[in-house]
Amino acid sequence: MSGFAVIYNRHTPLAPQDEKFTTFRRDVVDFKQVGGNVHNAVGSHCAAAKFDTPSTRHHAIVRDAQTTAWLIATGTVLHENAAPDWGLDNLLRDYLETGQRVLTDLDGTFALAIYDPHTNKLIVATDPMGFTSVFYGQQNNRTYVATSALAVAKAVHALPDEYGVSHYLNVGCVYGTITLWSNVRRLPPGTLLEITPTGVTEIHYWRPSLDPAVMKLSLADTIDYTEALFSRLTARHLTSEAPMWADLTAGFDSRLVTMFLAQQSVPFRASCQGPVDSPDVLISMRIAKSLGWDYQHHILPDDWGQQRPAYLARVLGKADGHLDVFKQSSVIWDQDQRAPYATTSVWGLGGEVWRGTVWKQEFWNTGRTRTPNYDRLLSYRVMPSLDPTLFRDPQCAARVRSGVKRHLKSIGDEFADWPNTAQLDRVFTYKATGRSGAQMSAVMGLQRVLAPLNFKESISAAMSIHFRWRQHSRLVRHLMARVNPELAAFPTTDGGPALPMCLSNITKFRRYWISIGKQLVRKASQATLGYSILPPLRDEFDSYPLARWRRETLDILARDNILNIKTMRSAALYDPERLAAFLQTARNDDFKQEPLLSRIITVEMALRTLDTAL
Template sequence: MPAFAAMVSHTKLTFDHLTSMSDLCRTIKDQFPDLTENLIRHNSLIASRFSLPHSAVKQFVLDPQTQSWICCIGNPRSASLPGQGQTLAANILRQYLDHGPSCITSLDAPFVVAIYDSVQHSFHLATDRVGLQHIYMATIDGATIFATSALAIAAITNPSFDKASLAHYFSIGHLLEDRTLFEGIKKIPDATWLTIDRTGLKTAKYWTPPHESRLMPPKLLASELSHTFTSLLDQRLDNAPVSIELTGGHDSRLNLVAALRCAKPFQGWTIAENNSAELAVINKLRQVVDFPHQVISPVKGLEDSFLSDLDQINTLTDGETNALNLIASLACNRQTNPQRLASISGMGGEILRGFYYITHMGIPNSSSSIYFDRIISLKMLPHIGFTPAIFSDFFPPDHHQLLRDSVRTYFDRTAGQNLFWRLDDFYFRARQQRFAGRSCSFNSYFYRTEIPFFANDIIDISYRAPWKLKKNSRLVRQAIELCNPALAAVDMLNGRPARPFHLTDTHKMIAYYARLTQKAFTRMRSHLLKTTSPAHDPVGIQALIRKKLCSPQLISDVLNYNTMSSAFLYDSKQFHQFLTQNAKADFPNLYQLGLILSFELTCRQLRRSSSRLNIAKFEPTAPVFSEQTVAANFK
């Protein structure tokens, strides 16, 4: 997880500014002691870049003629600019000096690029199209600060919690758009070019999504997708040793068939136990085409490090996700870390498969109406187990309306576009910017994250593709079959082939739709009888989590209301009753408990950081960011 911090002032940096910057960097180093720091300083700007041994770019790159510099955070790639790592960074800087902001339009996520232009006396920050690589900003003592960690900024600015953000976090499990958990700290959004110069602070969008195109024949579009995906994998497999995460679904199947088409070495890996259904799918694939593969146990060594792992996950994700939900990933990353420099993930593949379409099925495509409550109830709230009664008066009573207003505000900006295009855009820039972004930052601590579904060319295809072709994964299935017909014929975890059904698949079609009907019946029955079906637990991780949640150590150390740093958020009686009922019923509200645990760890980390920095307490309200706070005579 590479990190970055910078402070920009309209005048010469003062002693107080330098002290705050030192505290900010110290907080980041305390969070991640194995980071290597490089620092660069000017009269009105100071910046630090933190790297890991596997980081693609490890330090600032300086232009010898102008003394301008660039810092790349994340793992940027470019289809048009040559090189990787430091070489690519130097080429981006040269492109900027020659042509300006267009230097970053060809870069694939995840990245943040920081540039200091010594000729124009200006500072620039650019985020990737998705906003996967997170970077935040706030103000302190008249200066603007930037950092890849909102928690680190919060440790030196002492903000209050943002109540609307807490409502989002506990009701849907993640934040939306530029919100953070804190007042006065904002995430710099996706596809943003930010400039601070003598005229002040300005932001602009450097990319807008293309419109849906119905002119390209489906077969031609599927051919473009398969060819583009293969080219992307071919480039990413050069970072040997490379692993590919394999599951029983569409997205990892497309990664696999494209990688095999490249004929370059890679190591497949799957989080599973030997008797799991997912591993059975992988074994069938290896019977058709043999490839190296490793099975990773998600529970190996986890029981002894459960609490410390939760704390590390929460730190790596900046307190913005459910640490309990990622508990197996940390154990798996530790086991595979020495064996790979980079890992290719199927994250984000739903952009080609209509993630939110189910919320508007049966609504004519000509309609532009967005049914906010259906999106929230069908795709945002399920499985969270949100329980408003446990919260105190601090938690906003109008939490549902706050969430609805946020969703409405987002869709208001895409008014006039095709209905399903708007749903895809919401998935891509509202959900994935925060949800996938935090998974990305978590994994990048262990290896370089390669996410081909978020490459610019794939993003363009996903927006241009007609919604009917993306519905039910038709486009992805066709692309898989074009890459490798034999592997496309192997059934996925859901029991159907990874390609479109053929006329010879009658028996498979009958079995597949029978299973769908049975699942729908089971859900309806559970809803009517208000019962909860046992969670599917093929690798035993859920059983281990439930065991640890019942342990006296966790309850006394983390979930004891009388000693909790986050106790202000809960009603003591209702909170105790919630925990007791969950323990008796085998934790039906497991996801909500994970959010409670994660927020408690966030509050504890803030108290630890404040104590180390000699800040009295973590409570006062921070100044709300305003573009006018950057004065005109920046130099």
């Protein structure tokens, strides 16, 4: 993958060696760590730079000799008219002839910038799911656009946005256009930004759609339809990507993706990261060995607590300050290990829609009403219960919750005439941009990620399939049993195999139903009482020395006074005494709020990086 930086000056032409553009371009490289081959392009009122890395698919800048128009692409643009060498000359010509309609034919994980000198128009487009992050901000007559939020924030001298920061601290990511900064927006999924001398406009070019005919299919016909769909998408879009990495855990989604890679004879190396006794590692190893798949296990080094601080600043920039730097640092470490073999990875993101997990909290109302329970959605799946007294304003969490509820409801209302399951599917695909999209963008320069379960045809199909066939992973179980029964027979972390449930094998799913019951009790008690009456699930990484690593990392961070309450740039957000107590307990073995601790550190590092404060 690569990245880009663009400046458009609406009122006056831009000098070829504009000093602000030079600084902006350098900041994108520094924050995103995409130093490599740099390609430049200019227009009457704009200048652009594209940064190619070893993971780049679409190299350099596409230029039209006749019109001097140009196109920049980062990520993976899946286009029917793409050249065998993945060149996008045809795409640029199609755009010049037909305009933005050409975008509706695209799929993949990408961002585009196209300049047409005839109209002096610049458009910047996100992929249909918005998994490649693009940010923009304005200062005076200039619009700054880049794949780095921090670079844009620095260029427009943005101040921290208190709601954006509070949203991140309470939810763990940010949704839609929200960032940590005022005057910096993230471009939404399936959207183009049109910039001309007369103004800046956001235009939606794609949204998921539902097919009533698919919804009426029987289970048997749905299995046929889904197998044909995944076989076709895998053959069309992934066969030319080999060699590649493919995530493989003990869950359903990565197993589903690797199953179709194997079916289509696409070479891949499966990988799993975690302690040697993690169920994900143990089961994925067994699967790979039994099926003869190439496999590599990655385990964090024993001194990770001391190594991790060196990753934090790097992770901050690569993830735009939108992801937990503790957790994401292990992801970046993992991508470093992968790079020598291949720079393309296939992830199993998006399987939740296929397996009906996004509307479990509707219980008996599933598919029976057009009114989703958004309060329950927030309590069960969006906002974990945090101690509101940690914040100086005790209403902070309530305010964020109210804002998130309005935001997600506005997205679900796009399908207001459909059952609650369709509305919640739409909400999930939208909010996935906040975390999954940030993760994909964070590994830019190390790995170019594809998520076939999130191709737009796949998502529209999943949302169209009747909810009954997706409950309890019913469709996926039948699909696996048909395509690769040996793979389906292996256990899952949910409990029981990935086989269809029936009377003859019901005893194999005892652990599954017990797990479902315990999960319901945990979430219900957390939502109603503020705490779970059952102990938390065993974390897949519990065998790592997490407490020791946390203390070692905190000791190193203390040298820079990152969490010194007297000098913290974000101190205004917190109750001083409560925060001091929280930070003290963070050194205990039984500390359970490491994600929140890491988010606090992330915000503090972001404010320091741009030399600002709340």
